[in-house]
Amino acid sequence: xxxxxxxxxxxxxxxxxxxxxxxxxxxxxxxxxxxxxxxxxxxxxxxxxxxxxxxxxxxxxxxxxxxxxxxxxxxxxxxxxxxxxxxxxxxxxxxxxxxxxxxxxxxxxxxxxxxxxxxxxxxxxxxxxxxxxxxxxxxxxxxxxxxxxxxxxxxxxxxxxxxxxxxxxxxxxxxxxxxxxxxxxxxxxxxxxxxxxxxxxxxxxxxxxxxxxxxxxxxxxxxxxxxxxxxxxxxxxxxxxxxxxxxxxxxxxxxxxxxxxxxxxxxxxxxxxxxxxxxxxxxxxxxxxxxxxxxxxxxxxxxxxxxxxxxxxxxxxxxxxxxxxxxxxxxxxxxxxxxxxxxxxxxxxxxxxxxxxxxxxxxxxxxxxxxxxxxxxxxxxxxxxxxxxxxxxxxxxxxxxxxxxxxxxxxxxxxxxxxxxxxxxxxxxxxxxxxxxxxxxxxxxxxxxxxxxxxxxxxxxxxxxxxxxxxxxxx
Numbered sequence: 138x139x140x141x142x143x144x145x146x147x148x149x150x151x152x153x154x155x156x157x158x159x160x161x162x163x164x165x166x167x168x169x170x171x172x173x174x175x176x177x178x179x180x181x182x183x184x185x186x187x188x189x190x191x192x193x194x195x196x197x198x199x200x201x202x203x204x205x206x207x208x209x210x211x212x213x214x215x216x217x218x219x220x221x222x223x224x225x226x227x228x229x230x231x232x233x234x235x236x237x238x239x240x241x242x243x244x245x246x247x248x249x250x251x252x253x254x255x256x257x258x259x260x261x262x263x264x265x266x267x268x269x270x271x272x273x274x275x276x277x278x279x280x281x282x283x284x285x286x287x288x289x290x291x292x293x294x295x296x297x298x299x300x301x302x303x304x305x306x307x308x309x310x311x312x313x314x315x316x317x318x319x320x321x322x323x324x325x326x327x328x329x330x331x332x333x334x335x336x337x338x339x340x341x342x343x344x345x346x347x348x349x350x351x352x353x354x355x356x357x358x359x360x361x362x363x364x365x366x367x368x369x370x371x372x373x374x375x376x377x378x379x380x381x382x383x384x385x386x387x388x389x390x391x392x393x394x395x396x397x398x399x400x401x402x403x404x405x406x407x408x409x410x411x412x413x414x415x416x417x418x419x420x421x422x423x424x425x426x427x428x429x430x431x432x433x434x435x436x437x438x439x440x441x442x443x444x445x446x447x448x449x450x451x452x453x454x455x456x457x458x459x460x461x462x463x464x465x466x467x468x469x470x471x472x473x474x475x476x477x478x479x480x481x482x483x484x485x486x487x488x489x490x491x492x493x494x495x496x497x498x499x500x501x502x503x504x505x506x507x508x509x510x511x512x513x514x515x516x517x518x519x520x521x522x523x524x525x526x527x528x529x530x531x532x533x534x535x536x537x538x539x540x541x542x543x544x545x546x547x548x549x550x551x552x553x554x555x556x557x558x559x560x561x562x563x564x565x566x567x568x569x570x571x572x573x574x575x576x577x578x579x580x581x582x583x584x585x586x587x588x589x590x591x592x593x594x595x596x597x598x599x600x601x602x603x604x605x606x607x608x609x610x611x612x
Contacts, residue, residue, distance in 0.1 A: 166469035167515070167544060171559035173570065174538045179426045180222050180565045183210055202372040202413070202435040204278040208425040212277055212290055212314055212395050222568040229275075229425075230526045233496040233587075239355045240296055240457075240492065241581045247454035248485050275496055275588055276422055277396055278433050281371025282383070283323030289315045289397035293420065293433060295493040295598075298405035298456050299339075299353050301361050301384030302398030309388045314395040320385055325369040327380075335382040336365055338406050351384045359391025361398070370409075372435070378413045402493070403456035410435065410600065419597035420493065421612035422588050424560065431612040439597045443606030446549035448598070453485030458598060460586065460605055461550035462489040465504070467511040468543040474507045479584060487582040491596065491605065495587040497527065498576050505578035512562075512574055515543035525566045528573035532563075535570025547586070555607045561590045 219225040276293045282302060289302055290313075303310045305319045320326040329336050329349040336342055336349035342365070343350040349365040363386040371377040386398065401408045402418065410418050413435065421431040449459040463476045478501050481488035487501075500508060509530050519540060522533040534540055542563060546556045564575045575589045595611035 168468070168541045169544050169559060170539050171542050171563060172539055173534045173572070176560060176565055176572075177568060177570060179424060181568050182428070183222065183225065183426050201376060201437075202378075202415075203375045203437075204280060204372050204433045205430050206276055206278050206293060206420055206422070206433045207290075207430045208423060208427060209275045209277065210425065211428055211430070223566065226566045227526060229496060232275075234527065235358075236494050236496075237499055237579065237585065240490075240495065240585065241579070241583055243296075244454060244457070244581075244583050247456075275425055276420075276493060278400055279373070280400060281373070281377070282318060282368055283320075284325040284369050285323075286369070286371040286377070287315075287318065289318065290395065291398050291400040292396045293402065293493050294399050295402045295458055295491070296456065296495075297353070297399065298401045298403040298408040298411075299351065299384055300381070300399060300401045300409050301351075301353065301363070301386050303361075303389050304363060304385040304387055307387060307389075309390055310386075311389060311391060312395065313397045315397050318385070318397065320364075320366070323368065325367075325379060326385075327367045329365045329367060329382065335367075335407065339365065353384065355391070360389070361386035362388040381409065381412050382407060404458055404600075405456045408456075410598075416601040417597060417599045419595055419606075421595040422493070422592050423612055424592050425496075425588075429612075437597075439599060439606045440595060440608035440611055443595075443597060443608040444549075444553045444555050445551070445604045445606050446553060446555075447551065448600075448603045448605050449481060449488065450603075451481050451485055451488060457490040457492075458605070459488045460491050462547060462584070462586070463550050464548035465500075465508050466544070466546045466548055466554060467508060468515045470511075471548065472504075472507050472511045474504050478504050482582070487584075489584040489586060491586040491591070493588055493591075495585045496589050498587040498590050499579040499583075499585045500576060501582065501584055502578040502580055504584065505576060508576060509574065509578075512543055512545065522571050525571065525573050527577045528566070528575070530574040531566070532572050533570060534572050537570075547590075555594070556609075557590060558593060558609075561592060564589060 219228055277290045278293050279288050280291045281288050303313060303317050305317050307317055310317060330347050331344035331349050333349060339351050341352045351365040352362045354360040361384060363384055365382060366385050367380045368383050369377055369379045370381045402410055415435040418435045419437055420433045423429050423431050447461040449461055451459050459481060462479050465472050479489050513530055520533040522531040525531055542559050545562045546554045548554045562575050563572045566573050595608040597606035599606060
């Protein structure tokens with residue numbers, strides 16, 4: 138018996154509806170909308186007069202120790218001096234190139250170095266510098282040092298171990314927002330003897346009148362030299378920890394954007410997190426054009442919705458935090474490249490680190506080329522623009538308020554993926570509407586997940602369980 142015409146129409150309608158639903162679902166995984174106008178407005182606000190920045194209400198538990206964390210542009214004396222947003226972006230990318238050079242150089246030296254170095258005190262007087270001296274770091278924590286406690290802006294750096302600040306008497310110092318620390322005014326300052334375990338753990342050390350001297354040089358030409366000592370450090374109103382080994386720098390050079398020094402959060406024994414025996418630490422980085430702040434927290438509970446990825450150990454370098462990134466998805470599909478390109482080799486080369494100081498994610502050139510081509514292929518509807526500095530894939534969105542862009546996500550070992558927001562991979566480079574794909578290639582074997590891709594996500598380093606957690610919108 139022939140089917141009734143109404144039955145045919147109903148069946149056709151159902152099939153058509155299923156096709157539309159499936160297509161919409163596929164489209165949702167392949168594309169998402171980006172608010173172009175909102176990002177441009179935030180970029181333009183960087184040049185508005187400075188206002189007092191109050192810590193945001195803490196939304197992420199009640200950790201024992203917590204510091205307020207700020208983007209570079211909100212620091213006193215670090216307001217943008219560039220003529221416009223284009224010049225500001227170029228200066229940021231120049232700093233970033235120097236930062237990446239520093240990380241890659243340290244990685245290379247670690248692979249070739251057989252033991253820690255010892256220098257004579259005379260060699261400490263004139264470290265070799267490159268002349269670039271752009272400093273490092275885009276985010277800063279407010280840390281108390283000494284007794285009574287004095288607060289200082291410190292660069293937050295997951296790519297180094299030694300914490301240090303500029304000290305009186307200052308033979309060579311750069312300008313900073315806070316008064317320079319005076320160790321003689323602190324009741325808890327104690328120089329470390331040369332035979333101390335902390336002095337022995339330094340990569341570069343010397344001894345003068347049984348007082349331990351340290352030196353830290355960065356690949357961009359910045360350096361700090363001085364006494365290695367223990368001090369009491371204070372975490373806002375949440376607590377203090379005595380006898381933390383820090384560098385008291387009397388010879389310092391570099392432009393650290395007005396910060397008093399650097400807070401080392403690496404994986405070595407002298408990092409702050411190691412010294413205070415923190416089982417974990419976490420941070421959320423607000424957009425670097427934002428005037429808001431967030432928190433750097435120690436021993437805080439990981440969010441229940443965190444996407445977990447394994448933290449890996451590289452036997453040749455313990456400072457960097459290596460993460461098991463296995464792939465990158467664009468438009469809901471894996472980009473075609475071998476996962477071996479992101480793995481740590483038997484010789485310690487390669488691998489992927491996550492870093493708070495690097496801005497733009499760097500991928501091995503073979504990986505980057507594949508990711509860029511996949512993104513550009515799916516973004517053919519966006520008006521193309523010329524490249525900008527280290528970016529080779531840019532778009533002219535000046536006539537648009539919202540655009541549809543391909544989705545991008547990071548794939549980790551264990552099958553977990555972290556979806557990036559459009560603002561994590563398409564960023565304005567001027568205030569007229571030019572946007573660029575915020576990834577770049579590197580000729581080295583090391584890849585780096587930068588802070589542009591981390592913004593707006595709480596990144597939790599669970600050191601005890603050797604996993605890293607990503608929790609969106611936990612600033």
